[in-house]
Amino acid sequence: MLDAGRAVDDLHTTLPYIRAANIQDEGLRLTDVNEMPFSAAEARRLDLREGDLLVVEGGAVGTCVVLDHDMPGWSFQKTINRLRPTNDWSTRYLAYVLRSYRDAGIIDLICNGSTISHLTAEKLRALRVPAVQPETQRTIADFLDRETAQIDALVSKQEEFIEFLRERRRAEIEVAVSEVLASGPRLKHVIRSVRQGWSPQCYSWPADGINSWAVLKAGAANGGVFRPTENKELPAEEAPRPEVVVRRGDLIVSRANTRDLVGSAAVVEGDFYRLMLSDKLYAFTLNEDQALPQFVAAVLGSRKWRDLVEMQATGASSSMVNISQSDIVNLPMTLPPVDEQRRILTHLDDQTAHIDSLIAKAQEHIAFAKERRAALITAAVAEQIDVRSARKAG
Template identity: 25%
Template structure:
């Protein structure tokens, strides 16, 4: 039920509020401080934890994996930045919307630049309410208007000083915070179950693919030692070779996001390979960007035909190293920035190769040889050195038909779970915004006594 009566506000992002609430400047009620810029030369192997974005991924700050600072240096230079239990840390770049509460485990730690420390400066606002305000749409909408930066969106204390928030009486703030703790806890539990199911399906999918592309479908087929330590035995009739003998390798277009258009020749870039269209890309149904037709002449070597492969040449994690897609379409499509192209020199079933490249047995070769620290590089030389094991064309087709049937069922369930997660996430955000803007009145909601 909504509050009644309500009164209008002059803010586009907030049409009305309960008439006993206020809209106030964030800076009048909440103190905030961005972490200092500290050079890597000041990092130590032990000492005072230096918190970064990876430490604020959950409800509470987790100092595990943080860098460290010399305690004496902290006392001399950065003592005013020391975090205290009850403080909140929010991300002000790259991952806006992250908020974590400081507990005793992170007492006196220092928040690095890119994180902003929050704490109440007046008794009219409570920390529990602040935590929900900073992840509500009323807050995030103002951030999207104020934040700056082209490559990476950013906001800071100067922006927070311009922001406004809703301010119910303190007792209602507590009721709202308790309600959201309870309600989002229910939603988060449902999301967690869906994610667990997806994880199990992915493990099952990997096992089915691995069995099919390393042992084949005939359990009575004679086997032989592959000569590859991590592969063990393969069917005797299969051919072992290297990718250097199977493909002509090249690079994608040397373009940037600025070269992408809304029409022209379809183009798949490394971002789509990692996030949307891994395994296969179908430009007729997949939402790709385009490049100018001028590249048909200047970038002809980067143009993909049916059955050609494109690998992302960088990955932010080991698991994503080796991510690829193959063009499952007759529509010519360009390989874009940060990609390596692989065009078959002979006739293969491209879908069999896709399943092979998707298998842990194949990916192991890439993951154990990649180079990099924060970003891992996948080079043409690395791909050329990888081994492949190939049955005859008829058997490739049989394996593809089998895996399409088996994996198709799992993929459909996974899509349903992902859709459910998306809807639950949207519902979660809507509940937070409704409760913190007065669209729903939670004062009479009966909560379990454990909340």
């Protein structure tokens, strides 16, 4: 039923290709375009077509998108499978089936193994799908297109609101640390120690970092807020490394990220006894007689230091650049006395508490909307709701 196509990497000509990161639940996001080499003969055979279903094999396993237009001359990364079903099957319907399986944990179950999860072409072919008539498939897909578009629009509005609130938060931080000079002593003079983690092959899902071992992702410090849930569970057969467990008060800094997020800094505010650093994160222990980690994190998030970090970052891809430990510890920073740092932080907490509360509520709305979206897809695919009646009512 399913024809899984794969990209190749012969030489002679370069063509644009779709990466796994370009495939998202919201659709195909070609924010940056990469090219790869092909032979002239292979280039002539490339024919991504409207209706093709692209499924991520590794990484964000099972994420998929249906192409809404032909893309002649384009190829796709080897961690993507192209599915081209027979005429009895709708790729839009199959995409919703895959999303329901992913939300229910079925994709993770069939991909579970001792190494990183992969949804290979063979595993895709082996998946059982409901025996639904073609007309019913189209009806279900039409219903879900309409209903999920409304939910996605609500989510988009909430995300815009969160970004507006974060801009306000950043503005408050800018004002609070405006007197700190980007000159003078280097940050290394207030650093007691530096640790960097590791990046073993992990499961795609998160763990609690308290009862189960997990490795933090690069985005755990994004936006100046420590996010312990941004992690991946460590497989049981992989020996943990207690020496790289995060500690309360650690200043976490992102070593590798997008250019606007690399160098993001946040402070660990709790105890996570089995939550480890990845190799994309540094953990700095500061001399708190001279520098409070929360204050340094606020300074590193301000525009002057963001500009310094982004200038130091290296890397050819806009999707991932790096900053070295040396560049971070040598950032200039004239810090006020600790008592003044504490006073500024207290004022900043007062100014941002309401903003943080609004952000948390908006995030709850988004989580609820996504849960509703997943439940709706599962119910429609399983024919637990009468989509024909719902379509007439709509």
